[in-house]
Amino acid sequence: MIATTLLVASLAVAGSIAAPAAPHKISISPMHGKHHFATAGDTITYNMGAPLLTGPLNVYFIYYGTWSAEQKQIVKDFTSGLGTSDWWTTEKKYYYQQSSSSSKVYIDGQVNYAGSVDDNYSVGKSLSGTAIPDLVSKYISAGTFPEDTNAVYYMLIADDVTENALGSSFCSGYCGYHTSANDANGKEIYYALSGRPNSSCISGCAPPTNVDFSPNSDVPTDAMLSVMAHELAEAASDPSNNRAWNDASGAENGDMCAYTYGATKGESNGSSSNCGWNGRNFMIQQNWDPETQSCTMGSGGSGPNPNPNPNPSPATTDVPPATTDVPPATTTSAPQVTGSCDPTNFCCIYYGYDC
Secondary structure (H helix, E strand, O other): OEEEEEEOOOOEEOOEEOOOOOOEEEEEEEOOOOOOOOOOOOOOEEOOOOOOOOOOEEEEEEEEOOOOHHHHHHHHHHHHHHOOOHHHHHHOOOEEOOOOOOOOEEOOOOEEEEEEEEEOOOOOOEEOOOHHHHHHHHHHHOOOOOOOOOEEEEEEEOOOOEEEEOOEEEOOOEEEEEEEEEOOOOOEEEEEEEEOOOOOOHHHHOOHHHOOOOOOOOHHHHHHHHHHHHHHHHHHHOOOOOOOEEOOOOOOHHHHOOOOOOOOEEOOOOOEEOEEEOOEEEOOOOEEEOOOOEEEOOOOOOOOOOOOOOOOOOOOOOEOOOOOOOOOOOOOOOOOOOOOOOOOOHHHHHHOOOO
16 A cells, blocks of 8 residues: 555553554555556665564454354455465565664564454444544453554454545545554554445455456455455555655555456356465465565465365354443544645545546
């Protein structure tokens, strides 16, 4: 996502909210046709000393709204195999370095499905303001999830939920985002949002070849997986306000390859896939290789399975919803537009030009 937008948010731990010391950037995954296009000569470079999430990456999921056991199992199978996939070998080329004389610390090859919770529309079907960080706070405060600074708390919204941020909304201006907030202990906590795109926007968030059929026979959930890959890669390599890996325009690695898929394989149901693990096939966007400065699906042997198992593993039991009260929300605000574009235009707000 283009990492130029700021979100003022706070996250509570142990029932209290810390005033944000500084605005936090919110990096969006735009819809198809509104995304960043990498051009010849584009490069991603590192801002020396900027932090990354280099350790094993824990991902905690909040399933907001109505989710079937099979949909949650698809998410779990995808996430639990991501770190050992060919695709993540590209992510492992990104590193943290304190100074030019320090050793490089590379992103780890471990991505953990660390837990999940079901939330049955606890704050309604229309989310805005700080609803997302407040829900993350709720489950940390209740002890459902630990306070984990090398993790992404991932909110997945059902297709009957609307979510609005900075003058636009999920399924209208973006397909997902990642950002962060400081908790009451001053620690930076990272969270992300994606969801199952409904019929009105499936063509804006799904791979163009998979708007009618998909590898796991669930078009919205399969479309969401590509956005999740985008978000998790960016959250690991460019998580914080002190930007780590970007191109000259502020684009992150996921932006550089958005809606590009490399070599694909036809599935028996008419859909396409380009990778696979845990008995399933997926169609996810490519990642940007910081060494070759190009898009890639990685190297190795985790291409699409020739005969994927439609039921790779039994569904697991989710953590029951916590009942801790959500702390009061604080106000979000869009950044000040300084360019010559229309300040009410969504792309102007995020990119500095109208669309």
